[in-house]
Amino acid sequence: MISGPKRTLRALGILAGLLLLTACGAREVVVKGNFPKPxxxxxxxxxxxxxxxAFAQHEIFDEAAGRAETDWLVKTGDAQVEFWTTLFGGMFEEVVxxxxxxxxxxxxxEIDAVIIPYVADLQYTIPLHTNxxxxxxxxxxxxxxxxxxxxHDHENGDLTIDSTEQLAEWTLSAYGKTPTAFLQSDEEAVNLAAVVALRDAGANxxxxxxxxPGVAAWMAGDNEAAENDTEAFESE
Amino acid sequence: MTPRPSKVSDRSCDRENFRWYHGASCTARGVLSLLGAALTIVLQGCVNATVDEMTFMEPTEGIGDASVVIMGRRHAPDYETEFDFIECIGDHIRRGDASITVLHELEFINMMYPWFEPRTAPLRTDDIDKLLTQQRVADRFSEIKLEYMIWIDGSTVETNSSGSMTCGVGPGGAGCFGFGTWGNASDYEATIWDFTDEIEVGRISANTSGQSYMPAVVVPIPIIAPVQGTACDSLGDQLLKYLSAKL
Structure with missing residues (x-):
């Protein structure tokens, strides 16, 4: 039988231990948001x-650089698929x-062309990194x-894309930021910044x-010019 | 079309209405009222406010059943106009004249996506024409009867801070000792666009600054200067005067 003060001390000890363990674990953000149709x-x-x-399960893991920092895992895959599906659905007559x-x-x-999005890079900063x-x-x-x-589809169900045949290829960048706010955790703020970045990507x-150029040529019916368009277009 | 320039300077300690407590006697009410007023004056720092206004084509008959949207500028890399500041101005106008329909900023941005994101939002009235080439966008504007689009650009920053405070917890209790002070400054400019005529019809700016204090002898006592709140009230008052037929 444990007496009252001892029980309190033990509870405090467990709480302190849990707090220490929490501080050591990776901080995880599964990006979620409501995305409007364009x-x-x-x-x-x-x-x-x-x-x-790789796109549908996209995540980045950032290992802590020092003892004062923690590991970060930012999962954007589900949000990426949800966001781009909504955007394409509003931009094109039909999406399959x-x-x-x-x-x-x-x-x-019925399908006129196929688009394949890739996340080429993702970087984030929090106030701890930049002050x-x-x-x-x-x-x-x-x-x-x-x-x-x-x-092309394969027997195992995988799909592959022939790299020699393409109408256009381009890159675009997106940026999202959110200021610090009272009673807002780091995770909530990173999520909000990711949602702003996704919206910015959609707007871009x-x-x-x-x-x-390749898309414009293809839409104008000049498939040959589009296929020869090897120059990568970068949209800022 | 006569411009209405004006400049208002105000140095005031902010006042707040003191709520009467039901059931209290007249004397008690009087004492409570005095105490409340004294506390309000003591616990609020002073704020300097300067408002500049230059408006044209005031809607003397009001805006009828048309609507207004107030939005923050967020394309600058080093600051962004706070969402809650925009909300504050919208609420101020709604409270002042309930007949004015002020659209909620976030709802408007979402319903017009992607045309009012920081990257795509129109920066000049000339850009409105480009927007209206999209038939669905034009239809949406007609549907919501948008008459005025008001852009707010600016932010509130901390200008200085000094002092130190130490807090401690012991078996006998807890307490703090020390003194802290910090200054805030707000700088906002509202640009009014007449959406139907696609022209700019006014600019109103509000600059406020104030110093807050936090002395602590056992209990910290915050004396906060409502810098952003005063900027909101100042801009809100001027916008309300412009839009409302009642004032």
């Missing part, structure tokens, strides 16, 4: 979309998600627009898509 006149295109596993043999062949006669009261996320995307013939994509 208000645009949809382009008359039926677009296939392939989200690679291609994830396997069935979805590849179900509407192959500035701002949380920031910077992302760099790479997009490939290919004809449907370039997407929506306003620059038809200006990408």
């Amino acid at each position: 208000l645009m006149d949809p382009l008359p295109i039926t677009l296939g979309v392939v989200y690679s596993d 998600r291609i994830s396997d043999h069935d979805s590849l062949h179900a509407r192959e006669s 500035v009261k701002v949380y920031e996320i910077w992302m760099k995307y790479r997009f490939r627009l290919v004809p449907l013939d370039a997407v 994509f929506a306003t620059s898509f038809t200006r990408v």
Whole structure:
């Protein structure tokens, strides 16, 4: 039987131990947000979309540089898929998600082109890193627009993209920041900065898509010029 | 079209209404009122406020059933206009004249996505035409009957801080001892766009600054200067005067 003060001391000891363990563990952010559908006149295109596993499960792990820091794990995959699906759905007349043999062949006669987004880079900063009261996320995307013939399915269900056939390839960057706020945790602030960065990526994509040289040539019906467009376009 | 320039300078310790307590006698109410007023004056730092205004084409009959949206500028790399400041001005106008429809900033940005993100938001009235080439955007503007778009640019920053405070906990209790002080400054400018005529019809700026203090002898007593709140009230008052037919 443990007496009252001893029980309190033991409880305090356990609490202190738990706090220490918490401080040592990685801080994890699973990015979540509400993403609005874009208000645009949809382009008359039926677009296939392939989200690679690397994209759909995208995350970054940042190992602590010193004892004062903690490891960070930022998972953006689910939010990326949700966000881009919503954006493409508002930008194009019809969007078909291609994830396997069935979805590849179900509407192959209708699909005009297939887009494949990649997260090329993601960096973040928190006030601990910079001594500035701002949380920031910077992302760099790479997009490939290919004809449907370039997407191949395999017996194991995997899809591969033929790198020799493509209509356009371009990169775009996105930036999100959020200031420190009273009663806001680091995790909430990083999540908010990621949501702002995703929205910025969408705004950049929506306003620059038809200006990408390869895309413009393809939309004008000049497929040969589009396929020869090897110069990478970078949208700031 | 006559411009209405004005400059208002104000140095005041902010006042707050003191709420009467039901059931208290008249004398008790009087004492409570005096105490409340004294506390309010003692516990609030002083704020300097300067407001400049230059407006044209005032809607003398009010804006009828049209709507207004107030938005913050957030494209600068080193600061962004606070969402709660925009909310504060919107609330100030709604309280002053309930007939004015002030759209909620975030709802507006979401319903117009992606055209009012920091990257894509129009910076000049000339950009409105480009926006309206998108049929769905034009339809949405007609639907919400947007008459005025008000852009607020600026922020509140801490200008200085000094002092130190030590707090301790012991078996007999807890307490703090020391003194801290810090200054804040707000600098905001409101630009009013007449959305129908696609022209700028006014600029109002508000600069406020104040010093807050926190002495602590056992208990810390914050004496906060409502710098941002005063800037909100100053800009809100001028915008309300411009938009409302009642004032």
